[in-house]
Amino acid sequence: MHASATFTPAIAPVTPTIAPVSIPLRELLPWAVFGTVLMLLAIYFVGVEEGAMAIFNTMYVHEFVHDGRHLLGFPCH
Numbered sequence: 001m002h003a004s005a006t007f008t009p010a011i012a013p014v015t016p017t018i019a020p021v022s023i024p025l026r027e028l029l030p031w032a033v034f035g036t037v038l039m040l041l042a043i044y045f046v047g048v049e050e051g052a053m054a055i056f057n058t059m060y061v062h063e064f065v066h067d068g069r070h071l072l073g074f075p076c077h
């Protein structure tokens with residue numbers, strides 16, 4: 001092999017074409033509402049489910065989310 005030999009790749013580099021996908025608001029809105037409802041339920045159970053505001057009379061839900069409650073800074077005990 002000579003020192004002046006040049007390297008020619010057998011396969012040409014492929015540059016992918018990336019195009020943004022548009023999501024219509026009509027398709028996005030139900031998922032946004034569903035996510036919001038789930039988020040509000042999670043915030044309720046982590047932050048408010050205790051004492052007079054409790055739906056359940058037992059402390060199971062409160063104890064289950066107790067660490068998350070302290071992690072997020074909700075007042076507890």
Ligand SMILES: [Zn+2]
Nearest residue numbers: 066070076077
């Ligand atoms: Zn606590």
